[in-house]
Amino acid sequence: MLxxxxxxxxxxxxxxxxxxxxxPDSTKVxxxxxxxxESVYIPxxxxxxxxxxx
Numbered sequence: 001m002l003x004x005x006x007x008x009x010x011x012x013x014x015x016x017x018x019x020x021x022x023x024p025d026s027t028k029v030x031x032x033x034x035x036x037x038e039s040v041y042i043p044x045x046x047x048x049x050x051x052x053x054x
Contacts, residue, residue: 030037040046
């Protein structure tokens with residue numbers, strides 16, 4: 001969302017203040033929203049996670 005605001009500000013020649021944002025931890029976002037979640041850091045774990053959550 002802020003990426004689009006930043007782009008529009010740049011197009012109009014405005015300074016892009018307060019639009020820097022790092023990618024959020026999607027696992028934490030899901031946790032707050034009550035969505036089942038799990039982070040996978042090792043590719044071999046992905047199949048187990050997929051079958052668990054489907």
